[in-house]
Amino acid sequence: MDAFYASVEQRDFPEYRGVPLVVGGMPEGRGGVVATASYEARKFGVRSAMPSKQALQLCPHAIFVKPRFxxxxxxxxxxxxxxxxxxxxxxxxxxxxxxxxxxxxxxxxxxxxxxxxxxxxxxxxxxxxxxxxxxxxxxxxxxxxxxxxxxxxxxxxxxSYIEGFMENLPVEKFYGVGKVTAGKMKKQGLFTGADLKKLSEREMTDRFGKAGSFYYNIVRGIDNREVQPHRETKSMGAEDTFAYDLTTEGEMHSELEKIAKTVHERLLKYQLKGRTITLKIKYNDFRQITRSLSIPKNINDTATILNTTKKLLATTDVENSKIRLLGITLSNFLPVETKAKLKTDQLSLFEI
Known part of the structure; x- marks a missing residue:
């Protein structure tokens, strides 16, 4: 879809049509993040994942609206x-x-x-x-x-056009190549698909790890991944970017509690339980870290999720931190066949 969130807003509200529109966090306070921007706003350089304050600087007359998911x-x-x-x-x-x-x-x-x-x-x-x-x-x-x-x-x-097309494609346009990897490639003199194509698969994996084999194939137009109608969920979580930096442990615990409740509700909706809990922290200087802990049993309750993330938070430099974002993710879910077996076993307990 084209500028999906913004296009829905412009469709539903005539006053937003034809003007720069930004959907996401508000620029007030410390500011949120842009979820998406209308094409009118993109002309000014506004892009997804950009801080809303930066978007406002680029386009002072833009209208900001919160997402309606x-x-x-x-x-x-x-x-x-x-x-x-x-x-x-x-x-x-x-x-x-x-x-x-x-x-x-x-x-x-x-x-x-x-x-x-x-x-x-x-x-x-x-x-x-x-x-x-x-x-x-x-x-x-x-x-x-x-x-x-x-x-x-x-x-x-x-x-017949695929290989030529891929050879002329700038590395940053390759799906799966982010800014960091693209920068790394350019430092090595790799600017286009044609440059990547000069490397052997071994050289690609030496330079870019497991992803190297993927890059080696796709630059040749080879992608054997099937369309998967029922992809198994690998993780589920929630995160929040705050209007002002969190500086006390009490503030951080309060926000973690809200996020843990959201994660719990999503896990219940999809009937998921997992064993690995990951805490994501983004500081006010945009430095980002994650901390994970795997526990012996599969869980989805708020108390365990919250208590575990508090313990993970304690392993960081809490007292000297200014935090702009916190996130919690649960992963390492029960395999589908195991869940089915457990369900069958539970039902058998009530047979007469």
């Missing part, structure tokens, strides 16, 4: 319903993005490009929103293609 989730569900008319192989990445495998399309259209056009038109007609699509032979190339002609774009990269 319930509204976005409802729209996202309607988009998925449109997808499901064409295929059952849908892998959601977020509320506004998904992979679709249309090798065997339900309507027997026979053309991935035509299917993409129909989906885009249905989203526009039924939801009054625009989407951009990328069409290719695998997930990686399709993902990159979807970003090329935004907004309201459709890009097809056929098999």
């Amino acid at each position: 319930a509204a976005y989730k409802e729209v996202s569900q309607k988009i998925r319903e449109i997808f499901s008319r064409y295929t059952d192989l849908i892998e959601p990445l977020s509320l506004d993005e998904a992979y679709l495998d249309v090798t065997h399309d339900k309507l027997n259209i026979g053309s991935a490009i035509e299917i993409a056009q129909q989906i885009k038109q249905a989203i526009k007609d039924e939801l009054n929103l625009t989407a951009s699509a990328g069409v290719s032979i695998n997930k990686f190339v399709a993902k990159i293609a979807s970003d090329i002609k935004k907004p309201d774009g459709l890009t097809f990269i056929g098999p």
